[in-house]
Amino acid sequence: MNNRLKVLRAERDWSQAHLATELGVSRQTVNALETGRYDPSLPLAFKIARLFQMPIESIFSDED
């Protein structure tokens, strides 16, 4: 699964550590999410969507 987390974070000038704190996860988890090597659970995906105030499908995509 692909995502735009890194772009969205960069647009807000947030560090991985800051995003991790906002989401209540570790920085390593944010890194794994951004590199697309870990797919979040639905609750975490919703939390991310709420944080960026965007629909889930505009952040995550199942297309290559």
Added chain:
Amino acid sequence: MAGKRKLILQSAVALVLFLAAIFVTGGVIGYLSASDADVLASPVALTVICVFAGFSMLIAMWISLKWMRSIDEAAQEAHKWAWFWGGSSGMAVGGVFVILASLPQAATINIPAWYSERSDPAAYAATGAFAMLTLMLIGYGVAWAWWWLGRR
């Protein structure tokens, strides 16, 4: 941050409970051994040690539960993945030795028992259990590191 502080406090409580259990068990066994040199063979000692072992494992399970709930979902996934793949792989290695132990040649191998100076079935059962546990933990550690290294 509050979650971490809570976990540290709970860990401290678990440690105090465990130390108290050691103290009480040691005290009871020490008191009994003053009148009976072979106290560890008595039913009373068996009961005390059973209670201690059960209580210790309950504390360990309780703090493990609290800790597992305190880490985030990716960290939990890493542990679940490591438990299945690493633990299973370690068990598979141990399984080879279990099969090999059925061969007649294995009867001639001198294996040290977990409890020194003992060569009874229970001591060797404990040796086998600890050997399997060690292999599973090695597999667990390798698989856990593998999971995180692949997601750096």
